[in-house]
Amino acid sequence: MFKEQIDKTRVPQHVAIIMDGNGRWAKERGLDRIFGHKEGAAAFSDVTEAAVEIGVKYLTAYAFSTENWNRPQAEVEALMSLLVSTIEKETEKLLKNDIRLCCIGDIKRLPKPVFDKLNGCLERTAHCKRMTIILALSYSSKWEILEAVKNIANDVKDNKLSAEKIDDELFSSYLNTKNFPDPDLLIRTSGETRISNFLLWQIAYSELYFTNTNWPDFRKEQFFEAICDYQKRERRFGKTSEQLKTEI
Ligand code: IPE
Ligand code: IPE
Numbered sequence: 001m002f003k004e005q006i007d008k009t010r011v012p013q014h015v016a017i018i019m020d021g022n023g024r025w026a027k028e029r030g031l032d033r034i035f036g037h038k039e040g041a042a043a044f045s046d047v048t049e050a051a052v053e054i055g056v057k058y059l060t061a062y063a064f065s066t067e068n069w070n071r072p073q074a075e076v077e078a079l080m081s082l083l084v085s086t087i088e089k090e091t092e093k094l095l096k097n098d099i100r101l102c103c104i105g106d107i108k109r110l111p112k113p114v115f116d117k118l119n120g121c122l123e124r125t126a127h128c129k130r131m132t133i134i135l136a137l138s139y140s141s142k143w144e145i146l147e148a149v150k151n152i153a154n155d156v157k158d159n160k161l162s163a164e165k166i167d168d169e170l171f172s173s174y175l176n177t178k179n180f181p182d183p184d185l186l187i188r189t190s191g192e193t194r195i196s197n198f199l200l201w202q203i204a205y206s207e208l209y210f211t212n213t214n215w216p217d218f219r220k221e222q223f224f225e226a227i228c229d230y231q232k233r234e235r236r237f238g239k240t241s242e243q244l245k246t247e248i
């Protein structure tokens with residue numbers, strides 16, 4: 001059992017996940033891809049519970065990328081209705097567990113009924129404090145960075161900002177993720193070892209964890225295993241190991 005091995009004093013504050021492998025999970029079972037997505041939603045519910053149990057404060061999940069709009073229309077539609085039914089099913093649970101739902105991405109591109117349903121949940125859970133779930137929807141990091149650059153350029157042009165003031169912190173404050181700390185740990189499932197346009201700026205110093213498990217099979221135990229792996233690492237942020245030991 002990995003849960004018992006977790007050091008509760010060193011739990012990552014923010015875990016981000018690229019939930020990949022739903023389609024392959026379904027194919028292996030001779031099922032339509034959408035069954036993989038449905039089982040993926042169940043896995044997300046499990047992982048949310050696991051994250052709450054150990055005191056993770058922020059859980060970001062890549063649910064739908066900008067590039068995913070290019071999938072066959074039937075799959076996009078199925079994913080959108082799954083999003084609506086998941087929100088309908090989970091909102092009360094979020095409220096009961098004091099979990100806030102936030103969103104990053106170009107959510108104006110979502111179909112109106114999906115957008116409205118999502119907004120309702122964002123508003124209803126806005127006061128919740130125990131953990132924040134950040135759903136990346138219609139999200140791509142290059143899009144987010146370009147939006148930030150455009151907004152910064154406009155603010156400089158309108159004399160609201162001087163170019164000399166642009167630093168790491170200011171740039172971060174123009175991103176969708178401005179209210180959240182950077183992820184400590186990024187998990188990607190399904191054996192793919194790429195970032196796929198996710199949080200490029202924010203994961204500059206995150207620990208990366210790749211597993212061959214397809215997302216629908218990534219449940220509490222697999223999540224706790226990833227946390228244990230994370231806790232074995234030394235985050236040096238450019239310093240030496242010796243320096244870190246004298247700082248404590
Ligand atoms: C991840 O699973 C879910 C989304 C991208 C929406 P995939 O649908 O990418 O599954 P694979 O990679 O085809 O197995
Ligand atoms: C990345 O998965 C996006 C999500 C998990 C939502 P994909 O399966 O779309 O990624 P690529 O295109 O194979 O890299």
Ligand code: MG
Nearest residue numbers: 020021022023
């Ligand atoms: Mg995939």
